[in-house]
Structures are given as structure tokens and as C-alpha cells.
Amino acid sequence: MRPGTHVTDAILRLLSRDWAGLGIALLPAAAGAWCVTLGTGWRVLGGVLCAVALALGLGSLRHLVHVARVRVRYPPPGRMIDVGGYRMHVLAEGDAGPKPTVVWMPGGHAGGYAMYRLHTLTRERTRSVLVDRPGSGWSDPGPFPRTTAAEAVELLTALEQAGERGPYIFVGHSFGGLLMANAARRRPDLVAGLVLLDPTPPDAVAFGPSLATLRHAARDQTALALRHLFGLHALAPKNETHSPEDPARVLAMVETRTKANCAAASILRELSPGGITRVGWQTVVHDGELSPLPLLLVAPRDLTGGDKIFDTVDDPEESARVRHFFLTVRERFLSASSTARRVYTPEGTGHDFPDHVPEFVVQVVGSLLDEHAPGAPDPL
Structure with a gap:
């Protein structure tokens, strides 16, 4: 260390x-x-x-x-589950019946409520679960430092202590995809399928160009914690369209507590070459480690909406190389399982497609649910 x-x-x-x-x-x-x-x-x-x-x-x-x-x-809509001296918030609704339970994990270090729209669309056909990682949403801060590997264990513990039973379909977006892949590697016996929504590829952190959005992420979260600590809460923008009870608005209010920023600042230190080197062995899912688990890699065909992030150099040839790198490096997740499949998102969507086309995401997850329905043919 x-x-x-x-x-x-x-x-x-x-x-x-x-x-x-x-x-x-x-x-x-x-x-x-x-x-x-x-x-x-x-x-x-x-x-x-x-x-x-x-x-x-x-x-x-x-x-x-x-x-x-x-x-x-805004009291917790779900249950506060003890995971060893601190509590995690778990919201579980719907009846699984003969199908797997779907567990959602958003990107960044946001609380599970960020995927509430997906949750409501899913709970009608099977059991759906939202989990707040320690520090996020309604969960307690938990111990520091925060790491993806530790949070994968905490996720599995929270599900067990909440009385949830597999098999599960783990669905994770962006940084949450890396967490879900890590959890699936640890307990493949509990997992019926894995859906990665444009997941964060560790190779992009270790070998990619230096991106200010990643390099300054932990610092920015610490600064935000200090602002909140001394009462400088951001006001809603004038063009705010969310209703007071909108899930995004509710989560934004709940996460003005400093624990959310501090937990994010801690775990986002992984997203640097030095950080991923320190934790890589416990965090990264290597080629074949998830075989033969069904895995769907769901991501856009291009970098729609990412120009400001990925066009980091003025040289056109170098810029093209950067864009090619980010388009291809995420494909490494397909090597994690021998039964992995690629799914492209609708044309014109970008990294935040779960917010913009939730029905599409639920349809993709539903395809795995249908494969586990009684009498369903073997997809392979």
C-alpha cells in the first residue's frame, strides 16, 4: 500500500x-x-x-x-440489512417463481435506486432487487478503503442476509458491471446469467490514455463531500424536469449526505493505473474465469456522446487510435465466458443507454429469463 x-x-x-x-x-x-x-x-x-x-x-x-x-x-423504501457491523439497503420486490431473480447495479458509485425504472419494469415478471453499496443510497458508510472486490463480497452477503435466494441474473452498468462480474466470479453457483451494460474495462484504466474525468474523479468527490459538509448543497437547475418523487431526484437528495461522496472518492481511486495495479488481482475477471456462465455484453456500436471524453488529443491519427482503443477494449469481457454473446444497443444511444432506453434493457434481460423458464430450449 x-x-x-x-x-x-x-x-x-x-x-x-x-x-x-x-x-x-x-x-x-x-x-x-x-x-x-x-x-x-x-x-x-x-x-x-x-x-x-x-x-x-x-x-x-x-x-x-x-x-x-x-x-x-425519504425513508428507506426497502430493508436495512446488517452485513457485519454496518447496514446495507436492499429493495426486493416481485415473485421469482421458476425464474431467476434479477439484481441490478448502477454505474459510478450510485445507489441502486438509480436503476429504479428498470426495477419497476422487471418486478412484474420476476423478482427484482436493488442494492445500495456501502456509502451509497441509504446504506451505512462501511469500512474504508472501498474496493470493488470488497463490495462484491458485501453484495453477496447482503443478498444472503436479506433472505434472497439464487439463481440470480446479475446486471451491472459501467463501473457496476465490473462489480457484478467480480461477484459472479466469486459465487458462480448462485448465478444463472450475467448482463454487462457497457462495463468499465480494467484494461482501459491500466493501458489507456490519461482521461481527466477519471484522473480527477476521486478528488472531485472529496471536494463535493466538503461542500456538502458545510451546507453548500447544489440547487436544482432551473430547467429541472423531475418531479419531487422522481427516483433520480430522490436519490440525489439522499446522496447529499457526505458518506456517498466519500465512499465514491475511495473506490474511484481504483480507476487509475496505480490503483488498478494495486487491486487488479482481486478485481479483474480474466479470460475464461466465468465459463460456462451465460454472459451478455450490451454496449453501443460507437462512442455516441463521448466526444468530449475520448477525443483527448489534437492529432487526428492519435485521436482515431484512442477511439478505436475504447471501442475494442471492452470486448475483452467476451473472453470471460465461453458462452458470451454480444448485443448492440439501439442506434444513436450512448454510454447512458439504460436511462434512455430502459425497455430495451429489460427486453435483453428478459431474454435470459426466458432461457431459464421451464421447458425453454437450450440456447446453445
Whole structure:
């Protein structure tokens, strides 16, 4: 473990507590009071420090009031499941009957509620489960550091402790796809199929060009945690079209708690060459490791909507190479299972296609459900 990692984890662990702002505000307050006692020459500095402490304290109180209101207005829609001293939120609905249970995992480090539309479309035909990773959604922060490998174990534990029973079809989008593949590798006996929605390929992190969106992701989440901690919550944009009870709006409000940003900041450190090197052996799913598990790789044909991310260089030839790299590197997931299949998303869709064409995603997942229906022919 590189120097400073323990310190970073300790800082994120502290910032993940919504009351931490009050403790931080005491530092300039104490320093300011000490300066005042030193005499006239120090009183101005002491006054400035006390003013800073007051501003931080008021901001922290504003955040705590906001958190209390959110807790009352948006209680957990599912159950809080103990996974070993901390709790994970699990929302399970529908009757599986003879079919597998579908478990959803969104991208980034968002709470499971981000896939609520997919969940509602699925629960009518089988059991559907949304799980909040520690720190996200309604789940407790959990231990630090956050890693994909640890969260795969936590996911499996939460499902077991919630009384859910396989077989499962694991569905994961983007970074959530990497998590679901990792969970399937650990417990293939519980998994009937794996659907990866444009999953994050570790090779892109280890060998791809340096992308600012990945390089600064952990830093940006830490900065957002500090803003929230001192009451600087982002206001809804003027063109906001979500209703107050829209799942995206609900999750955005719930995740103004600092634990969401701190957990994301911790795990997103994996998305760097050094980070993936440290955790790669436990995180990456290698060629053939999921055989013969049915695996569907669902992704766009091109990089629609990704120009700002992928066109990182001015040289046209180098830019073309970058785009080719990102188009092909995700295909490595097809090597994980001998029964893997490729599915293209509708024309014009990009990386965020689960939000834009949820019916298509449910249809793809339904194709695996139908293969496990009683009397269904062998797809191979």
C-alpha cells in the first residue's frame, strides 16, 4: 500500500460522518481564541479565525438540518440489512417463481435506486432487487478503503442476509458491471446469467490514455463531500424536469449526505493505473474465469456522446487510435465466458443507454429469463 493511503482513508472516514463539520470548525475557533490571548498584534488574526470558525459551524449546522429533513422525507423504501457491523439497503420486490431473480447495479458509485425504472419494469415478471453499496443510497458508510472486490463480497452477503435466494441474473452498468462480474466470479453457483451494460474495462484504466474525468474523479468527490459538509448543497437547475418523487431526484437528495461522496472518492481511486495495479488481482475477471456462465455484453456500436471524453488529443491519427482503443477494449469481457454473446444497443444511444432506453434493457434481460423458464430450449 502506497504511502499516504492510510491517511487518505482516515480523512475520508472522518468526512463521511455528517457531524464532522462541527469538529473541523472547532480547530480555527480554538486557534482564534489562542491568538486573542497573545495580545494586540494577534487579535486581528484571532478575529479572522473565529469568523471562519463561525461560518464553518453555521454551514455544518445547515447541513445537519438538511440531512434530518431528508431522513424524514425519504425513508428507506426497502430493508436495512446488517452485513457485519454496518447496514446495507436492499429493495426486493416481485415473485421469482421458476425464474431467476434479477439484481441490478448502477454505474459510478450510485445507489441502486438509480436503476429504479428498470426495477419497476422487471418486478412484474420476476423478482427484482436493488442494492445500495456501502456509502451509497441509504446504506451505512462501511469500512474504508472501498474496493470493488470488497463490495462484491458485501453484495453477496447482503443478498444472503436479506433472505434472497439464487439463481440470480446479475446486471451491472459501467463501473457496476465490473462489480457484478467480480461477484459472479466469486459465487458462480448462485448465478444463472450475467448482463454487462457497457462495463468499465480494467484494461482501459491500466493501458489507456490519461482521461481527466477519471484522473480527477476521486478528488472531485472529496471536494463535493466538503461542500456538502458545510451546507453548500447544489440547487436544482432551473430547467429541472423531475418531479419531487422522481427516483433520480430522490436519490440525489439522499446522496447529499457526505458518506456517498466519500465512499465514491475511495473506490474511484481504483480507476487509475496505480490503483488498478494495486487491486487488479482481486478485481479483474480474466479470460475464461466465468465459463460456462451465460454472459451478455450490451454496449453501443460507437462512442455516441463521448466526444468530449475520448477525443483527448489534437492529432487526428492519435485521436482515431484512442477511439478505436475504447471501442475494442471492452470486448475483452467476451473472453470471460465461453458462452458470451454480444448485443448492440439501439442506434444513436450512448454510454447512458439504460436511462434512455430502459425497455430495451429489460427486453435483453428478459431474454435470459426466458432461457431459464421451464421447458425453454437450450440456447446453445
